Amino acid sequence: xxxxxxxxxxxxxxxxxxxLLFAFVRPELDIRLITTEAGxxxxxxxxxxxxxxxxxxxxxxxVARGLEQPLFVDLEVAExxxxxxxxxxxxxxxxxxxxxxxxxxxxxxxxxxTSDEPIVLIATGPLTNIGALLLAHPEVKDNIRSISFMGGAxxxxxxxxTAEFNVYVDPHAADIVFRSGIPIVMSGLDVTHxxxxxxxxLKRIGDIGTELTERLVELMTFYTKAATQTAFHEExxxxxxxxxxxxxxxxxxxxxxxxxxxxxxxxxxxxxxxxGTTMVDYTQSLPYAKNVHVLHTVDRERFVAMFIDAIQKxxxxxxxxxxxxxxx
Ligand code: BDR
Ligand code: CA
Numbered sequence: 001x002x003x004x005x006x007x008x009x010x011x012x013x014x015x016x017x018x019x020l021l022f023a024f025v026r027p028e029l030d031i032r033l034i035t036t037e038a039g040x041x042x043x044x045x046x047x048x049x050x051x052x053x054x055x056x057x058x059x060x061x062x063v064a065r066g067l068e069q070p071l072f073v074d075l076e077v078a079e080x081x082x083x084x085x086x087x088x089x090x091x092x093x094x095x096x097x098x099x100x101x102x103x104x105x106x107x108x109x110x111x112x113x114t115s116d117e118p119i120v121l122i123a124t125g126p127l128t129n130i131g132a133l134l135l136a137h138p139e140v141k142d143n144i145r146s147i148s149f150m151g152g153a154x155x156x157x158x159x160x161x162t163a164e165f166n167v168y169v170d171p172h173a174a175d176i177v178f179r180s181g182i183p184i185v186m187s188g189l190d191v192t193h194x195x196x197x198x199x200x201x202l203k204r205i206g207d208i209g210t211e212l213t214e215r216l217v218e219l220m221t222f223y224t225k226a227a228t229q230t231a232f233h234e235e236x237x238x239x240x241x242x243x244x245x246x247x248x249x250x251x252x253x254x255x256x257x258x259x260x261x262x263x264x265x266x267x268x269x270x271x272x273x274x275x276g277t278t279m280v281d282y283t284q285s286l287p288y289a290k291n292v293h294v295l296h297t298v299d300r301e302r303f304v305a306m307f308i309d310a311i312q313k314x315x316x317x318x319x320x321x322x323x324x325x326x327x328x
Contacts, residue, residue, distance in 0.1 A: 011039030011125030041086030088222030131173025152278030168276030
């Protein structure tokens with residue numbers, strides 16, 4: 001099988017580690033590098049969590065530390081959703097390998113420029129590292145096939161009424177990326193809110209009854225407790241577990257599960273009220289070139305089945321098996 005060379009840029013983060021789990025068991029992906037963002041938690045914590053979770057999964061891929069702060073605004077973390085350690089207070093093992101001695105920007109630059117074929121970037125956190133990379137080394141664009149990004153929304157936000165967390169945290173970086181001309185696939189809240197586990201799915205996972213599924217259920221329960229309560233929804237209107245970041249991985253391996261449209265998308269960077277809003281021209285009424293493939297629908301049942309299958313395969317990795325994944 002011809003594998004897709006990918007780099008994962010993430011801010012683990014509960015759904016980020018689930019996305020890593022998903023990515024590491026998929027034979028289609030050749031994961032060449034992981035870079036970490038400050039986002040759900042500080043850079044110290046997300047960089048640690050990436051190595052710690054990889055250690056748990058028996059995987060070793062270079063993890064390079066990204067920028068400590070968004071480009072022009074102060075960092076706001078999502079402690080209430082992801083916990084003080086960024087992983088819902090669930091403890092994974094001490095990392096068995098060191099952080100890379102290359103910075104994320106340096107590692108991204110070298111990995112992209114020396115790749116024999118264009119790289120797919122999977123981005124599941126704020127876009128600070130990728131924005132900075134494009135400012136420092138715009139020539140990388142020629143060797144990036146696409147960016148599969150979890151973030152933004154055509155309609156409604158989760159950080160503010162109109163802004164999704166990853167874009168809100170670093171709107172200037174998102175603006176650079178969205179105006180770069182690189183093909184972008186946006187898994188925003190429009191689709192990620194449809195990619196969820198319901199209570200029955202969660203129970204099915206819990207019933208597998210292994211240490212991994214116990215930890216996953218703990219992570220997902222923590223994360224869902226912080227589910228949105230708004231003035232319009234007095235009760236916790238939704239106990240579903242949203243698999244946000246997994247969509248960005250899922251689209252790369254099984255694009256047919258998703259539907260979307262090409263749209264013009266711009267990022268609001270200046271307004272205090274609507275900072276980080278992705279203005280998606282889903283009305284197709286503005287006279288600007290379409291720059292983003294915006295996903296809006298997913299085949300939830302097949303997506304959930306893929307995730308449960310990934311959990312079962314991850315058990316084999318944890319036990320020391322290497323699946324069918326060839327190592328480079
Ligand atoms: C996004 O925000 C983060 O908290 C999640 O990890 C995901 O990337 C969802 O809005
Ligand atoms: Ca994330």
